[in-house]
Amino acid sequence: xxxxxxxxxxxxxxxVKPDALVNWGDSTTMAQRPQxxxxxxxxxxQWSEIEIFLGAFLGVLLHTNHQAAVAMYxxxxxxxxxxxxxxSAAKASVPPEHFDVFSVFLSAVxxxxxxxxxxxxxxxxxxxxDLPDSLLLSDxxxxxxxxxxxxRTQPGVENAAVPTNFDRxxxxxxxxxxxxxKRAATTKTxxxxxxxxVWDHNSPKEHAEYLLRLSNVPQVREGLDRLAQGRQKTQEAxxxxxx
Numbered sequence: 001x002x003x004x005x006x007x008x009x010x011x012x013x014x015x016v017k018p019d020a021l022v023n024w025g026d027s028t029t030m031a032q033r034p035q036x037x038x039x040x041x042x043x044x045x046q047w048s049e050i051e052i053f054l055g056a057f058l059g060v061l062l063h064t065n066h067q068a069a070v071a072m073y074x075x076x077x078x079x080x081x082x083x084x085x086x087x088s089a090a091k092a093s094v095p096p097e098h099f100d101v102f103s104v105f106l107s108a109v110x111x112x113x114x115x116x117x118x119x120x121x122x123x124x125x126x127x128x129x130d131l132p133d134s135l136l137l138s139d140x141x142x143x144x145x146x147x148x149x150x151x152r153t154q155p156g157v158e159n160a161a162v163p164t165n166f167d168r169x170x171x172x173x174x175x176x177x178x179x180x181x182k183r184a185a186t187t188k189t190x191x192x193x194x195x196x197x198v199w200d201h202n203s204p205k206e207h208a209e210y211l212l213r214l215s216n217v218p219q220v221r222e223g224l225d226r227l228a229q230g231r232q233k234t235q236e237a238x239x240x241x242x243x
Contacts, residue, residue, distance in 0.1 A: 017128065137169070
């Protein structure tokens, strides 16, 4: 299912409201926008469900007992490392053309969703009274940098006006969060298809049908086409002379 890229592109505050008043570090930020807060929570919860599917995918790839798969997957703390573990398992378990589909799926579909989730969970939240239907989101390193600058230039922490580069502050509204939620739900479906393409209880014909279905996901198809083009260029390139 194709997605409108605009649904996932956070707009910088400098484009939306360059003269906005902003509030950061307010413990009531989420309470200011309860409907958006509920959607943020839902998006984070959806990723937790996807992590369970990814762990199950690892177990199916390794054709191993459940306890071993759980121990391996749970023993890796970072999400990026978990994806690398699954990629390595796929490379060792399936034919090259099958692996290409899995690799592109993980990099083009799962990883971008993971990064969006991480922003929702770990970045700094604020709000503006000028944008009653939105919240503001910023990399915590940017927020900290601005706060430290305020402390250096102004006496009294309680009176420090934190300067903000609005190019690095992003506006989060319903369409952005709805887009993430929609993509998360579809990603779960794609993961079921990926698992079905290697599940022991399916026939080789069924494996091939599920693999074709996964390869025709728009983001996966685009990635596979780029991969094929890159390999073709490499094959057409003349060999380099020895030095």
